[in-house]
Amino acid sequence: MSTLAHAPASLPDSHGHFGQFGGMFVPETLMAALKELESEYAAARADASFQAELDDLLHNYVGRPTPLYFAERLTSHLGGAKVYLKREDLLHTGAHKINNALGQALLAKRLGKKRIIAETGAGQHGVATATVCARFGLQCRVYMGKVDMERQALNVARMRFLGAEVVAVTAGQATLKEAVNEAMRDWVTNVRTTHYILGSALGSHPFPMIVRDFHRVIGVEARRQILEKENRLPDMLIACVGGGSNAIGLFHAFLDDASVKMCGVEAGGDGIIQGRHAARFQGGKLGVLQGTKTYLLANHDGQIELTHSVSAGLDYAAVGPEHAYYRDQGRIEYTYATDDEALSAFRTLSEIEGLIPALETAHGIAEVIKRAPTMDPSAIIIANLSGRGDKDVAQAARHILGEELKF
């Protein structure tokens, strides 16, 4: 089945709004490029040859479809709902991020833009972007906070081997938000030649829509697979939420299935203490940041607050606007996992299933660990195993074993 063909077109509306969220809150210099991207995307979506090329590469280069794996030992360990894991960790480059990076690289080709920029937090989006740029012969520059470069050094090295230039961003707290600011500044300056491959369901319209659509395949596959295996729909979907791309990718194809509950898991950091977490739906308020209107962490004066998470990919002050919409609608529930809970889930999944998850992903697994035991053994959970944890072993060794690994 073609990847994009059945994406429902009702949201966002023609202004890029999801209800009161989303929109195009950008400097005027970018408006023309965003509108061009929107119309080129609409054309691509309707173009069978674009679909065919995307589907072929997703299959042969990226490794789709990914398995829906029944985590039998985790299920019996938890003693409740049956737990299935959607194995995005098996994709080329090790996380879901490449679904979007590949789709947008194909869009850049259509737009005739040969220079690509991206931001990255955990480095997975940066690696995915560097990978597709190598594959298509595009020039690639990735902005990354200096703090994140240190805690995700493995991915920095990967990007460099893939031919990308990695630029350290030192402003502010030197993490994902600052990397986005710097990428936006580059884009404002080089917009005629450059496409910005944004890495999550974030930012100005049309990015939240495009990123969602390229990840929607996750849920489309999972829905078909669970019907094949269990002959029924799941009761609960669980995914971690940074900007929200892996979560909306899993959830979207199930939104019309009223019996399927969904839970997004944000980064609780050291607990919900100002400046020590990144759970926008806990301590956040409505505002506008980096192109979109959504929930974000800001002080009483609208200045963006510091965030903290052990996982670089969730350590960000704003949440994707579509999540804000479904949260207000009551369709999706949002909770959080603390650093300690995520680290403990990282261990549990590694030891019981032989799957080392990314620290981002471990936040979702932490919620599975809390929730499955409270559910009936006939119930089914699908959790998104959004990425594998190779990139995080140094971090985990420091936090869990108290050891500094040297490579």
Place this chain on the structure above:
Amino acid sequence: MLENRLDQTFARLREEKKAAFVAYLAAGDPTLDATLGLVLALAGVGVDVIELGLPFSDPLADGIVNQLAAQRALESGTTTAGVIELIRRIREHSSIPLVLFTYLNPVYTYGFEKFHADAAAAGADGVLLLDLPPDEAAANSELTGTHGLRQIRLIAPTTPPARMRDIGSQGEGFIYYVSREGVTGEQSELATNIAENVAIIKSGSGVPVCVGFGISTPDQAAAVARSADGVVVGSAIVKTIAAHGSSPDLASLVADFVRPLVEATKSV
């Protein structure tokens, strides 16, 4: 009788056949007290309009000079209420037109309408929100209630001609034409197509067009003044403020830097 100081100033300059000189500075850099002195000193050397930056933590349309200024301003304790209070203090001494220049989030958080009401009551004349394009302003009912403050819109070189005319025709106060693609900051060379694009904007609009982004020398100011209704200088002034931030003569040193820029603007 024109009520708004911006409108009055541009009407007078039109009669005098002179371009406006618009100076940008970050409120609270290095302190709000210093900003008061700076604004009055700039008014004293013939600056026509002041753009007062309300600092934001994530100024993604700004280059490094203005980013650092916003950071210093926030570190010195500058708040939205503090900047509005500064306007009130400026008004005790000067009637120079004042435009608040910032990003949407601080304004949205304060309350869009309340911000405009309080700023208007304090004596502001216009508001420029870098990340609020007219499309969003029109599409969001909660972004209304401007209390007579002129909503200054941006036009960029990437703006298609039809959209240039469209934004121009709905313009208030003045149109800010961003002379080149990029963030705020000095440039050694001016963009080449300024006159052409100013002419396109003006073909659909009676509102004055001021040009900024990258202007830092008297020669550049004079060149822009030939084709536009106003010249905006920002980063070059902010950089001068940064260089003399702790000097007791800050205001007069900055005024000395700005005087030749004003003179060049008025020379054509």
